[in-house]
Amino acid sequence: MGKYRCFEVRERGYNEFSRSVELKDTQELPPGEVLVRVHYSSLNYKDALSASGNRGVTRRYPHTPGIDAAGVVEDSSVPAFLPGDQVIVSGYDLGMNHAGGFAEYVRVPSEWVVRLPAGLSLKQAMMLGTAGFTAGRCVEMLLIQGCLPSQGDILVTGATGGVGSISVAILARLGFAVTALTGKNESAFLRNLGAQAVLSRIEFLRSRKKVLLPERWSGVVDTLGGEYLETAIKETRYEGVVTSCGNAASGNLALSVYPFIIRGVRLIGIDSARCSMEIRERVWCRLATDFKFIQLEELAMVISLEQLDAAIEAMLAGSLRGRVVIRLI
Template structure:
């Protein structure tokens, strides 16, 4: 038996509880992992509260991220005792996830935990930091370098945004951070933001082409915000889009792309191939300051994840939430 946060459906309502689960019920996979840490992401919070259609099968153990130690493996890349990491792949949606003491998954979902990162720190970084690094690498592939101009980060107080600000600043970029929470401006400056702008300047319908300002951008918001970001991107610039906090729509025109040669790069962290995952985590192992992780991370129990999920969706949680399934 192992302890897990279990989601069950009662009519149209979602019920979340901490339960003892028989290991024999674990879903198919060729690697069984003793989970040391998981984390609470926005998608996890939607699943736990039932506020979003995240869960595709019931019952479900949520948790789109986890890090731990291999207990048993029939996969050629992994052996008992190996330290591993998982992000995405539909875990916590279609396949039982990481908010539990054990997980069984296909080995192709896993990568080796970088030697310089602990399981706890890996979950403080989580999908948020991993996605931010994928975005930064997309800008680099588009040729965006620190000496070319400013880079905008929208949703800068969120998980992806915060890591994007810190990573870009650490690489020498001048970062403009867009946020709707002016009270957190000092936090963003501490992460490396050189300038703070109000998200309302980007969130309303705007002109298809606007004054050229930033050479690159990382957007986790979508909708009008993404349209305005593209409209304000300089000639030859690039935008990495990874989220839809404002909406899935994209009310724009082709003008920025055919008149200014702007590149719009879509970032998918869920099914990214292993080569991209390994590259992103190798870079993260060098780019993220452990002191920053310690400053932003709060550790909670599986039971505490239930009320914390609601607080997260209500905007009452700051920093990263790490879940220790053994306490």
């Protein structure tokens, strides 16, 4: 197959990492049944951590990050996938400890590969990416738990981020009244996605000391953790549902049991890396059908491998808005 371009992270010294676009040989790719010519990848928070030497995400360097890839099968040793098939690969160990999607090729186990659903292009699939899949999974969980638009407002935290912005758009599309929590001055962007109200992070944390707060939310999509998740749970209405998928602010959660034993609040964890293929196929299919929203193209900025380094810095600083797609064709 020959040479391919990739975004490589190398360890230069104790806690010192460099990032550059390199040429590698496809023979260096890890083993797997399916070789995919990547057309698009996307930037997720986990990639920013992997690209800056976070050992909780990536144990060994040199390494090619990228937990998302969408492209065309070039070679396959299993009958389920044939050359020319359009596919999505995301989650599992891709981009963590297995060479990832910030490259023109990935080689992966066939169990990691999802067929591109009808109704999405490869580019749209990466505009969504793991962030969109996770947003879809959070929203689906609210629905599975019985949340209905008539029951009251839904809070989305980290609302201008990838998971947050897509959650706002899907929920609004389904008829929910969404309150978007943000640290940025981005009301117009969030209202265009369908948010009915925009709340500032500072204002939100003002009264958080009490064990229970006035009931406001019938459901929550939380991407931040820490005091934001604590406050959201304390403000969740009787038998409301809180989904927790992220730790952009903190991995901690300091709470009393009162929201659970007095209000019957349900706290549900969401993982997209290891969830079953059945869930994966179903949620991708919903993202292409009933969860599909018209603002998707406006949410994403398309960049090259060369522009990735700056985008990673912006993501770590929390200053990005929406999604970053990396074009590899």
